[in-house]
Amino acid sequence: MANWGFLGAGSIATSSLAPAVHTADGPRLHAVAASDPARARALGPARVYTAYDDLLADPEVDVVYVALHNSAHRPWVERALTAGKHVLCEKPLGLTAEDVSTMVRTARAAGRLLVEAAWNRWHPRTREMEALLARGALGAVHTVTARFDGLAPAPGNYRVAASLGGGALYDVGYYAVSAALAAFGWQPPRVAGAQHRLWRRPGSADASTDAVLEFPGGGTATIGCSLIGVLDESFTATGTAGELTLASPAYCAAVEPSTLTVDGESRHYPAVDPYRLMVEQVDAAIGGDPGAHLVPLEQSLLIATTLDAVRDHLARRPA
Structure with a gap:
């Protein structure tokens, strides 16, 4: 407590x-x-x-x-x-x-x-998806498509400013990249291609970013994200033994029921508060509970490393 x-x-x-x-x-x-x-x-x-x-x-x-x-x-x-x-x-x-x-x-x-x-990593659907992928329910995953298009920031919001760490990649692209890394067993990828579009104002961050990640063994993830007001959250992972899809909203389900489909079989989850689940698990870990569920820092580091690689690839593109 x-x-x-x-x-x-x-x-x-x-x-x-x-x-x-x-x-x-x-x-x-x-x-x-x-x-x-x-x-x-x-x-x-x-x-x-x-x-x-x-x-x-x-x-x-x-x-x-x-x-x-x-x-x-x-x-x-x-x-x-x-x-x-x-x-x-x-x-x-x-x-x-x-x-x-x-x-x-x-x-x-x-x-x-x-x-x-x-916070979405504490949602029961996300946890089950990660468990299914970790135990090889899809066989060897070879293709992932992950996209998150979100609401446009209000004028003056920090998400527009590059100096404040704004932009689509940090904000909503984070979710798509995290899910793709989970699908490929948290292996470090290589950025095969990337492009972005900035808001048309001085010092602006990216309004949208798309990237292709290649993983050891030949797997590929196509990542897309934007903050232009067109809402879309989608995720599909395809492997040698099956396919897994998260029904929209693929990442931010909370106040409404959600669905995960594996090879045509749908699994349904009631509306929950993942923020409360997160707070309770962190609180339990502080209290010494060895079974508390936390996002491993190794995964946080790999996500950051992958976002670095996407930005580095963009910086090397010809003007």
Whole structure:
């Protein structure tokens, strides 16, 4: 039963994480730090801070949830870990594989838990999909198609700004890349091709990115993502012994029932709150439960390494 502290009171913290902590069995929302104290109070904590460092200095905070824009993840994760707090950080954990590696080393040196808040990885459908793939239910996977087209960011949203770690690849492409890596047994891929389109404004991030990943053994994943307002979430993995498809929404099912189909046989899952499941499992791990389900940091690092490789490929393309 840990005391949670939030750095940031933005949309995800407000709509998803704060309700998850309040309804979960065990954890308590002890404190929220935000530049706007009214927004922090609206989350219902016992204490409100206007300075992030003041929250980190609170001895009653056991675990910190970092809900800041992507480019702020590494510095505040490291400060929280160094302050002796466990950390749950929004995805992507870091902007580069080097960021992730550094945070992992800091967590290990501090003896504290570090978890990437890839909330869909706690959804029962995602967990069953990963279990089916891991035990070879499809045989040798050779082809994956994974796409996530999401809502266009509001004007001024950090997702538009490259300097803040915005863009489609970091935001929604993350889900498609993660699922593709799971399909191929978390093997590191080679980027065979990539293209992107930027928003037409100075310093903008990618509005859309497409990439082809090649895996050891000859498998190929076609990845697509965008933030232009056309909604689409799709995932299909095909192997020598079968095919697996996630019905839309393929990654962000939560408030509605969802379906997974393997070789024509559909498996149905009721609506759940994966954020609550995530919070409860992190809380259990902090309490010493060896069976708590967490996203392995090795997988977080491979996702970051793959996103690095896609961006490097794009940077090498002729102007």
